[in-house]
Amino acid sequence: MSNSTPTLQAYRASLLTFHADPAFADDAHTWIEDGLLLVADGRIQAAGDYATLAPTLAPGTPVADYRGHIITPGFIDTHLHFPQTDMIASPAPGLLPWLDTYTFPTERQFGDPAHARAGAEFFLDELLRNGTTTAMVYCSVHKESAEAFFEASAARKLRMAGGKVLMDRNCPDFLQDSADLRDSEDLIRRWHNNGRSMYAITPRFAPTSTEAQLAATGELARAYPDTFIQTHVSENQDECAWVGQLFPQRRSYLDVYEHYGLMRPRAMFGHCIWLDDTDFSRLAQTGSAIAHCPTSNLFLGSGLFDMKRADDAGAMVALGTDVGAGTSFSMLQTMNEAYKVARLKGSYLPALRMFYLATLGAARSMGLEGTIGTLAPGAEADFIVLDRKATPLLARRTAHAGSLEETLFALALLGDDRAIRATYAAGACVHERSPAFTPSN
Numbered sequence: 001m002s003n004s005t006p007t008l009q010a011y012r013a014s015l016l017t018f019h020a021d022p023a024f025a026d027d028a029h030t031w032i033e034d035g036l037l038l039v040a041d042g043r044i045q046a047a048g049d050y051a052t053l054a055p056t057l058a059p060g061t062p063v064a065d066y067r068g069h070i071i072t073p074g075f076i077d078t079h080l081h082f083p084q085t086d087m088i089a090s091p092a093p094g095l096l097p098w099l100d101t102y103t104f105p106t107e108r109q110f111g112d113p114a115h116a117r118a119g120a121e122f123f124l125d126e127l128l129r130n131g132t133t134t135a136m137v138y139c140s141v142h143k144e145s146a147e148a149f150f151e152a153s154a155a156r157k158l159r160m161a162g163g164k165v166l167m168d169r170n171c172p173d174f175l176q177d178s179a180d181l182r183d184s185e186d187l188i189r190r191w192h193n194n195g196r197s198m199y200a201i202t203p204r205f206a207p208t209s210t211e212a213q214l215a216a217t218g219e220l221a222r223a224y225p226d227t228f229i230q231t232h233v234s235e236n237q238d239e240c241a242w243v244g245q246l247f248p249q250r251r252s253y254l255d256v257y258e259h260y261g262l263m264r265p266r267a268m269f270g271h272c273i274w275l276d277d278t279d280f281s282r283l284a285q286t287g288s289a290i291a292h293c294p295t296s297n298l299f300l301g302s303g304l305f306d307m308k309r310a311d312d313a314g315a316m317v318a319l320g321t322d323v324g325a326g327t328s329f330s331m332l333q334t335m336n337e338a339y340k341v342a343r344l345k346g347s348y349l350p351a352l353r354m355f356y357l358a359t360l361g362a363a364r365s366m367g368l369e370g371t372i373g374t375l376a377p378g379a380e381a382d383f384i385v386l387d388r389k390a391t392p393l394l395a396r397r398t399a400h401a402g403s404l405e406e407t408l409f410a411l412a413l414l415g416d417d418r419a420i421r422a423t424y425a426a427g428a429c430v431h432e433r434s435p436a437f438t439p440s441n
């Protein structure tokens with residue numbers, strides 16, 4: 001008997017992947033009812049009909065039988081805060097009091113490396129349990145928190161972007177850094193494109209950065225042009241008024257970031273609720289992207305994002321949970337709320353579009369098309385197995401779904417972590433749902 005393990009692994013299930021945005025193309029997805037996904041050395045080798053591909057397999061090739069389930073690319077969450085896991089579901093009357101009361105004291109603890117390490121492990125477990133294989137992550141202001149995040153993520157071979165928060169004013173002393181961005185630069189050198197880790201330069205938001213810090217941030221972004229940039233913009237009306245006072249010479253809140261060179265491909269702007277038409281156009285023209293975070297926006301009462309205006313301007317949109325202002329790690333629950341926000345803005349978000357936004361759309365918005373967010377050959381094998389019978393109600397509803405759209409819609413509206421049967425990253429199983437959840441105490 002050979003002791004070399006076979007490198008090819010096959011997965012039998014229905015397959016769903018995208019090659020275009022369903023909002024702008026009729027034929028944007030591929031659906032294979034009885035499909036086979038072939039994976040070797042962490043990459044997708046092929047995705048096709050079982051009947052065609054199965055006879056090509058060498059005898060003894062392992063085939064995982066997920067018949068009745070749907071394999072899609074792993075979800076991509078383009079905006080959330082790892083230290084805020086511990087304060088999810090903390091009530092406050094709006095963004096600014098929520099930051100002062102809960103966020104800053106919670107983030108303070110992440111200067112302690114042991115606390116940050118334990119928090120990073122729990123956070124990654126939770127992402128994978130929810131089928132999220134890539135995320136753009138805000139760490140705390142402490143370099144230690146970013147080190148802990150990347151070490152934990154690299155140990156699991158995950159494709160993750162993250163960065164230490166920058167803030168040098170209008171925050172408690174215990175969280176204040178400076179316009180000297182040496183820590184961020186050290187982190188870029190150590191982690192950016194090291195394995196599957198990627199660095200995101202992370203000014204928290206304009207009110208907590210001095211002009212000197214924003215200028216230094218723009219210089220860093222220019223010096224490392226393939227890093228990511230992430231920040232918040234136009235989330236809340238009080239915040240917008242505050243930015244107007246702090247930066248009276250700028251045309252708009254978004255223009256503060258443009259002025260300092262922070263609008264470019266791989267820049268991800270969280271929220272984008274209170275933008276004007278010029279702002280939406282500048283997002284499109286600069287190749288920047290929007291992270292739409294509906295559970296957070298509803299929770300904090302921030303406002304309703306207008307997907308149609310973004311689409312009309314040609315701006316890239318992806319979805320984010322924004323945990324801990326977001327109320328769930330589940331991208332399915334994020335789709336559920338995105339659907340309702342679109343309805344309240346008078347537009348309609350089909351399920352196919354929502355699954356696109358959480359996979360290929362997000363990969364495009366991050367400049368990672370071809371790498372993640374797809375089942376196309378050559379891509380990294382980050383994928384999930386969705387269980388349309390995960391709960392009695394889902395099973396009852398999907399049993400008589402009349403179309404793929406209805407099945408996906410039921411998964412988005414009724415699903416959560418229970419609908420994720422398994423999560424694979426770089427071809428390895430990194431989460432498998434246990435048959436029943438048993439509380440440990």
Ligand code: GUN
Pocket residue numbers: 081095099103204205232235296322325
């Ligand atoms: N604006 C500045 N910081 C934050 C944050 O941590 N969460 C949210 N939702 N908005 C912010």
Ligand code: ZN
Pocket residue numbers: 079080081232270322
């Ligand atoms: Zn946020």
